[in-house]
Amino acid sequence: MKTVYNERHGQHAATHEFFRGRLVPAFEVPARADYVLKALQDARLGEILSPVDRGLAPLERVHAPAYLRFLQGAFAEWRALGGEGDAFPAVWPVRTLRTDVEPKSFAARMGLYSMDSGTPLTAGSWDAAYWGAQASLAGLDIALGEEKTAYVLTRPPGHHAGADFFGGYCFVNNAAVAAQAALDAGLQKVAILDVDYHHGNGTQAIFYERADVLYASLHGDPQTEYPFFLGHADERGAGTGLGFNANEPLPAGCSNEAWFAALERLLARLADYAPELLIVSLGVDTYGGDPISHFKLDRPEFAALGRRLAAFGAPRTLFLQEGGYATEAIGLNVVAVLQGFESGS
Template sequence: MRIFYHPDQATHAPVHEFHNGALAPHAEVAGRIAHILAAVGPTERPTDAGMAPIHAVHPPGYCAMLQQVPQLWREAGRPGEAIPYAFPVARRRPLKLMRVDALLGAHAMDTVTPITAEAWTASYWSSQAAIAATRTVLAGEGSAFALCRPPGHHAGADYCGGYCYLNHAAVAAQAARDAGVARVAILDIDYHHGNGTQEIFWDRGDVFYASLHADPATDFPFYWGHADETGEGAGQGTTFNRPLPRGTDGDDFRRAQGEALARIARFDPGLLVVSFGADTWEGDPISAFRVATPDYRRIAADIAAFGWPTAIIMEGGYAVDALGDNVAGFLSGF
């Protein structure tokens, strides 16, 4: 399997997140990359497809914000990393915002996703890796892996959150559509619901989004991912959410995934994008499932058995020492 990764993805190194009422060490560390690289073998640098595939999902103004905020933060005399504290939860509308705090809050959903000086570059090359994996599969290879970091599935079209800045799975899916694939499916098997991906394709009938995740009644992102969220308009019925209780083990996870795969099969996609998070692992520090390392190969084999061309996009997974084995186990199922 071809694996795509760019070294600049490791430059983003957030120090803190504001979580549970206090600054805490950031869970999404660059060391995640080193452990995956050690386990999966050689990688290729993605070619630079430019901004057009990213702008097909994320508006230029939002992309400019990600690039400009670190400098604006420094110019305002702020130490440390840019973290928002005010959010427009009602009547969100375009405004000319003069202060960096206002600009930040208008394009963020939480306080755990600081915009570092390197967040844009790392996210840009992660999206390029996702595009490269997608194009590889469209060229005839059965599957390819984009080692994306930082992750992407919590990022909406014009907001960041959940450690995510650009939505690599959405960029990949849209790139496939723009390449002529009539129907694309996204299977999200991260511990947390991919609220950004869901929102981007919420009212579209050409992209099916299926997610298995911790019940948002108890876990982040709380406000999205409930079972009654099924899309609307042209997208009615093309969103499938399967919330799972804390303590879900590998067997229960595979049964739930079987439901999602059956829905995807009825949709009959020309390409599958898998948002893969290894934070479903039993020892993950910010999650509460009980999926074991040997389960990952079986979970992946269940997906591969359908024979869809598949672009695999790395999402979460925060038990750094175990991350390499878990990712390698999943890829081995393909």
Template sequence: MKIFVDQEKQRQHFPSGFLVNGVMQPNPEKPERMDRLLAGVGQGGHKLCAPEDHGMGPLAAVHTPAYLKFLSTVYTRWQRIPDAAPEIFPNIHPDRRTASYPLSAVGQAGYHVTDMSCPIGAHTWEASRWSANCAVSAAQTVNAEDCVAYALCRPPGHHCFADLAGGFCYLNNSAIAAQYLRKTYNRVAIIDVDLHHGNGTQGIFYERSDVYTLSVHADPARFYPFFWGHAHERGEGAGFGYNLNVPLPRGTGDEGFLKGLSEGLDHVRAFAPEAVVIALGLDAFEGDPFGGLAVSTSGFTQMAQLLAELDVPCVIVQEGGYLCDELGENLHAFLAGFKDGA
């Protein structure tokens, strides 16, 4: 399997902290995640590939011009503010998305960053752009070869809306890959198996019928992202019936997760996708620091085998999965299971 990663550029993003229950703590989305994931890739003997620079086109196909301009320029603008913090954290938010768009960097940070887990530093834009390039390069390979490719995306992306960063995510890599696959395939499904609901991905495609979105995740009633990911959210307009959420009780293990995924895949098969994007979160693991679900290492193998049974071209995009001893082994288990199940 081809593995797309730019270790140098993606490693440069190193956020300092995030706000948890009113307390600032070290940010878990740190460069060491790449080392653990690369170790897992190495166990499988996969081919490491450098992504191409695909420019702004694939990003602009998913994200708004105002958001891309903000993300690419705001750090430089922020440095002109006297006594500003070294990273950008929003300190004010509009009460609705239809509110007026401000000119100041402070106001725009509040408009475009939904929570306190996404500080923007000197290298955030470049790392995010190359993370997205990994997703596009994997999709390009799949478009050309009808195969499976893995994008080691870091920072992750599935909490990012068309114009909103959130949950450690700045560009929605899974959505960008799906949109790129649409150049070749008429119907694409995104299957999100991260611990947390893929709220940004849902939002991007919520009114569309050409991309089906399925997310299997911890119940958001008392868990991030709280406001999205509930079972009644089915899409709107032309997209009604093309979004499916499968919220699981906290602590759900292999049996419950695989049952929920299997039931969700029945709906995906009815959509008859010609290609799929798997938003792979390894934070559903029983030993992940976020502790929301209890999937085992062997559970990731079984998960991959279920997904491989769809038997269509596939882009696997890395989402969550945080520092624990088994992180690399969990990725290896998933990739091996996918290969065996294909």
């Protein structure tokens, strides 16, 4: 299996984040991708390629241009105002406050375009996120070609980023960019299967009223787990998208048997949909040793996941890296999924 690697991911290198009200060392760090890259090389899984620049247009198909403009210049503006270190939002336009007018204040715009205080904006956040989207588009090209399968190694992740906001370590929604590009290339039905511990609220929101992308996710129950305010089982889509969104929220600490049972329910829904392309938002923070998550999967289960996705038999499959914060284990867990997929293909 070919890998597209975002060599510029390290430009986004936060030192700290806010976690449960405390300033703590960042969980989403460059070493995450470094360990995956080494594991891929050690396993000799396949050729590792670099992306090419497709420009902003594919990103603007799913993200608001004003939001992208803000991301491009935000850190320079922060520094020009005398800001030190990474930038964090501090105020948000909650219920009854207006969001239709972009404020002149930098602090206000940080809040307008964000969803939490745990996602630091660094000097290289835009560069890393932009090239992550380019890597996803390059992976899509491989999956739509003779190879039919590809893996994209990038960070920061993407599935929490909405059309006009960042959060959950995510700035550009790579899965959404790839799905829309696939439709623009002529596909009629795309499915996104999100197996990250945390619900991909951004991906769901982008496609919630559409029937050409089915979003399916199994994740920690938002009653207790981030992102808290989306990911419930009764969220089935709206308008023409009604029935094209499927969530399987699971309680923290649930058994691996319960996790795979939920996976089977989602795969049954995907089989009915019969997608031409399956995009897998591959978060491996479902690992039992993950520091911020509460499921129990380990390498045998990750390999089983890969084999099950191969058995699903999608005509084309694109894996995009999302979460996984047990840094030294992430590479082996990702490789277990990909090797399981290849062994089952």
